[in-house]
Amino acid sequence: MHTHQPAPPTLSFPYLETLWLQVTGTLCNLTCKHCFITCGPNNASHPIMTSEQVTQAVDEAVGFGVREFYFTGGEPFLHPEIEELIAYVLERGPLSILTNGLLIDATRADRLAKLAAASPYSLDLRVSLDGFTADQNDPIRGRGTFEKIIGAVTRCAAAGIPPILTITEVVPATEATLPAFQQLLSNAGITRPRLKFLPPVRLGREARRDRGYQDEERLVDGDLLPDEVFSLACGTGRMVTAKGVYPCPILIEAKDARMSDRLADALTPIQLRHQACYSCHAEGLRCRT
Amino acid sequence: MPHLNPDHAPPRRIVVFGGVYNNHLSLAATLAEAERRGADEIYCLGDMGGFGPRPDKVFPLLQRAGVRCMQGNYDHSIGNRLEDCACGYTDPRDNHFARISYDYTLARTSDANKDWLRALPTGFRHTWNGRQVVMAHGSTRRTNEFLWASTSPDHFLEHLLRDAEADLLLVTHTGIPWSRTLPSGRTVINVGAIGRPANDGNLNVWAVEIDLTTPSDIRHRFLPISYDHAALADEMRDEQLPEEFVATILTGWWTTCLEILPAKERALGRF
Numbered sequence: 001m002h003t004h005q006p007a008p009p010t011l012s013f014p015y016l017e018t019l020w021l022q023v024t025g026t027l028c029n030l031t032c033k034h035c036f037i038t039c040g041p042n043n044a045s046h047p048i049m050t051s052e053q054v055t056q057a058v059d060e061a062v063g064f065g066v067r068e069f070y071f072t073g074g075e076p077f078l079h080p081e082i083e084e085l086i087a088y089v090l091e092r093g094p095l096s097i098l099t100n101g102l103l104i105d106a107t108r109a110d111r112l113a114k115l116a117a118a119s120p121y122s123l124d125l126r127v128s129l130d131g132f133t134a135d136q137n138d139p140i141r142g143r144g145t146f147e148k149i150i151g152a153v154t155r156c157a158a159a160g161i162p163p164i165l166t167i168t169e170v171v172p173a174t175e176a177t178l179p180a181f182q183q184l185l186s187n188a189g190i191t192r193p194r195l196k197f198l199p200p201v202r203l204g205r206e207a208r209r210d211r212g213y214q215d216e217e218r219l220v221d222g223d224l225l226p227d228e229v230f231s232l233a234c235g236t237g238r239m240v241t242a243k244g245v246y247p248c249p250i251l252i253e254a255k256d257a258r259m260s261d262r263l264a265d266a267l268t269p270i271q272l273r274h275q276a277c278y279s280c281h282a283e284g285l286r287c288r289t
Numbered sequence: 290m291p292h293l294n295p296d297h298a299p300p301r302r303i304v305v306f307g308g309v310y311n312n313h314l315s316l317a318a319t320l321a322e323a324e325r326r327g328a329d330e331i332y333c334l335g336d337m338g339g340f341g342p343r344p345d346k347v348f349p350l351l352q353r354a355g356v357r358c359m360q361g362n363y364d365h366s367i368g369n370r371l372e373d374c375a376c377g378y379t380d381p382r383d384n385h386f387a388r389i390s391y392d393y394t395l396a397r398t399s400d401a402n403k404d405w406l407r408a409l410p411t412g413f414r415h416t417w418n419g420r421q422v423v424m425a426h427g428s429t430r431r432t433n434e435f436l437w438a439s440t441s442p443d444h445f446l447e448h449l450l451r452d453a454e455a456d457l458l459l460v461t462h463t464g465i466p467w468s469r470t471l472p473s474g475r476t477v478i479n480v481g482a483i484g485r486p487a488n489d490g491n492l493n494v495w496a497v498e499i500d501l502t503t504p505s506d507i508r509h510r511f512l513p514i515s516y517d518h519a520a521l522a523d524e525m526r527d528e529q530l531p532e533e534f535v536a537t538i539l540t541g542w543w544t545t546c547l548e549i550l551p552a553k554e555r556a557l558g559r560f
Contacts, residue, residue, distance in 0.1 A: 015430065065448025068440060093442035094551060122439040122551035161552070178381050192555055194548060196379055230431060231377065286379060289551075 006220040008273040012229055016267055017068065018237030018288060019061040020249050023085065024048050024074035025242055030100055032141050033209045034130070034170050036201035036276070037253050039074050046074075046241045046252060051081045055088055057240040060263045062092055069095045070288075072249055077103035083111060090119035096289045098166070100141070101127040101152030109152075109159035116161055124289050125163035126196070127153055132180040136171045154188040164194040164289060170210075173197070199283040201250055203276055213275035223281060224272075232280050233287050238266050249287050250276045299417060299501065300329035304512070305424070306496035307334035307361070307461025308482025311341030311394065313350060315483045315494050318516035320354045326498060326512075332413065334461040335361025335426040337406065338394040339374070340484055341521065342528040348402045360409035361426040361462065362433040366391070367398055368407030375433070378548060386545040389531060414455075418501050423455035427462040436460050436479055438467040439553035450475045457507055459497070464488070464543075465554060466495045466511055478509055486541040488550075488558040492518050 025046030028039035037045075058069065069089045076082055076097055089095045104112070104125075116123035127149060131137035134146035141149075156163045165181065178195075185193040200206050202213050229235035234247040244258050245266035251257040254274050259266040272281070279285040304323035309316050323331050333356045338344050351358055366374050374391040378384045398406075411432060413424040428434035429449055436446075446469070450458055457476045465488060466481030481487055481495035493513040500508040522535045533544040542559040543550075550558070 062442075062444050065445050067442065067445045093445065094440040116552070120439065121442060122437075122553045124552045160556070162556075192547070192558070192560055194380075194555070196548075197381070284379075 005218075008271045008277075009219055009221050009224045010269050010271050011224065011232065011235055012269050013235070013267055014229060015236055016061060016064045016066050016238065016263075018070065018233070019057065019066050019068070019263075020070045020072060020233075020237060020239040020287075021054055021057060022046055022049065022073060022239060022241035022249070022252060023054060023071045023076050023082070024078045027074040027078055028100075029075050029078060029102055030142050030145065032130075032205070034140055034168055034200050034206040036203040036206050036250060038204040046243055048074075048079060049240075049242045051085060053240075053242060054085050057263060058089055058092060064263070064267065067093065069093055070098065070249075071095065072098040075100055075103065077108075083115065086112070086115055086123070090115060090121055090123060094121040094123070096124040096126055098126045098128070100145070101149050101156075101163070102145070104152045104155060106155050106159070109155040109161065112156070113159040113161050123161065125156055125161055126166045126289060127156070127163040128166045128168070129153075130168050131171050132177070132184050140168075140170055150184070150188060153185070153190070157188055157190045162190045162192055162194065164196055166196045166198060168198050168200050170200055196289070198287075199279055199285050201276055201279050201285065203250070204253065213278060217278040217282075218275050219272045219277050219281055228281070231286065234270060234272075237288075238263060250279075250285075301500075301502050302326060302328045303330045303332065303499040303501070304328040304496055305332045305334065305459050305478075305480050305499060306483045307336060307426070307480050308464050308484045309333065309337045309347050310339045310482065310484025311337070311344045311347060312484040312494075312516075312521060313341075313343065313346035314518075314521045315514060315516040316347050316350050319483050319494075319496050319514050320350060320356070322496070322512060322514055323354075328498070331356045332424060332459075333358045334424055334459065334480060335359045335409070336363045336461065336482070336484070337361075338363050338367050338398060339390045340534055342524040342530060344394045344398045345402055348405065357413065358409050359413065359424065359426055360406060360411050360432075363394075364406040364409060365432065367395055368403050368405075368409070370395070370403065376546070377433075378546065380548040383546045383548050386531060386533065390534070393528075393530065417499075418503075418505050418507055420456040420507055421454055422457045422459070422499075422507070423450075423453050424459045426460065428460060429453035429455065429458065433462070435463050435549060436477070437463050437465070437551050437554055438469070438479070440551045441477070443469075443471050446477050447471050447473055447475065450477070463549075466497070468509065468511075476507075476509075481511075483514060485537050485543070488541070488543040488554070490541040490559070492539075492541050
């Protein structure tokens with residue numbers, strides 16, 4: 001017998017504000033256990049974007065009046081021309097880079113600081129860390145990563161580009177959590193702490209590490225709040241990978257989520273029919289800086 | 290209802306400000322400066338409440354001076370008696386201080402003033418010296434959009450002003466003043482805020498004067514406004530507002546709700 005699911009909500013697309021670029025696809029130098037797109041050294045599901053693919057998407061978005069750019073992956077600093085691409089974007093607008101920090105040595109931190117200083121627009125580095133001790137972080141991100149990440153954060157701060165620490169809430173927060181992270185940043189020489197806490201997305205490896213979405217965790221017509229379109233990533237943003245255009249950074253491996261080849265054909269309303277949409281609506285997941 | 294006045298005799302000098310944040314002392318100083326400069330019209334781009342002491346004190350000042358007022362996101366929340374300021378912070382420390390400030394302002398704003406806030410318009414448009422002048426709280430497309438200098442690329446602003454049919458756009462909402470003339474000749478001015486200093490270590494606040502005395506041209510200058518910040522700090526302490534807020538008034542550096550600052554603006558502050 002065919003059972004009828006209630007219809008999902010339709011989300012309008014008022015304008016393009018944010019362009020996400022999956023610059024290194026699903027290629028990463030880590031295999032984090034909570035990665036919702038299962039990135040790793042051997043995952044070429046979404047290949048590295050060519051520099052031309054990146055600059056074309058940026059130029060197209062500029063034509064639509066886009067406001068801000070994001071580089072993610074995978075690990076963006078695995079891209080062979082990443083610094084040229086950063087410079088290209090920073091001539092056109094503000095850029096956030098989501099990174100694990102492992103490839104940011106002192107020389108690179110200095111070069112990034114120079115790129116940031118040369119632009120009228122902001123460069124935000126978002127470095128991921130999943131606990132305030134190695135015991136919390138390393139089982140998720142990999143052995144020895146805690147020390148390496150703190151090293152990268154310290155180098156960035158010393159170079160004058162203090163990063164935003166992005167923390168996925170895989171370890172339940174307690175009253176001690178926030179002061180502990182603040183102390184960590186203070187020890188790393190950061191006088192202007194910036195922290196961003198994110199709920200996990202129950203896809204990819206995270207679905208196996210913890211759990212996937214439960215059947216009732218989905219959105220139905222009428223769930224959306226009046227101005228929610230402006231806070232959801234898919235309301236005013238799009239993701240471009242080497243394989244095409246997607247509604248958001250979360251859904252690049254979701255079945256039937258691919259929208260088009262070109263940005264121009266993807267600036268249209270969508271249905272929020274994926275279970276991951278529940279995380280953004282109900283748990284307040286916000287990928288933006 | 291001064292804010293509903295239609296265009297009639299064109300003004301020659303206009304003073305524009307935003308972000309009052311309950312700071313009735315800087316508001317009084319701003320209005321005195323506008324009078325001293327012979328302003329024909331005064332505009333407030335919204336956010337009357339938050340941060341400072343005794344919210345009801347700003348309303349008679351605005352109304353007596355005939356200031357044309359616009360509704361900001363904070364005014365919308367207070368006017369409609371919403372549960373929070375809908376500031377959307379993700380940092381727990383920022384949420385903590387935003388909550389204190391909002392609950393204080395909501396509890397101490399009279400019903401009559403809440404109704405007044407709720408009825409305010411959300412934008413102004415004028416033709417001055419043959420040019421289209423648009424005023425908005427955050428941006429022309431959204432009340433709570435932040436137009437920071439470092440996250441507002443030229444092509445984006447051109448797009449925004451073209452869509453709004455604006456030659457000159459005036460906004461507030463961020464609290465840090467800046468202006469830019471775009472390649473097309475269109476101009477954007479963020480007037481900053483008069484409620485607290487601009488996170489630059491100076492104690493003054495900022496307003497903007499628009500000068501229409503040169504035909505077919507619109508000139509502007511930023512006006513530094515000094516006021517009795519020590520008296521405001523005393524009043525904030527009397528009201529048991531957080532010492533973190535008082536520190537901003539006394540040092541010129543922001544101490545809370547810093548996550549909204551993009552990297553460049555954040556790097557200019559102390560915290």
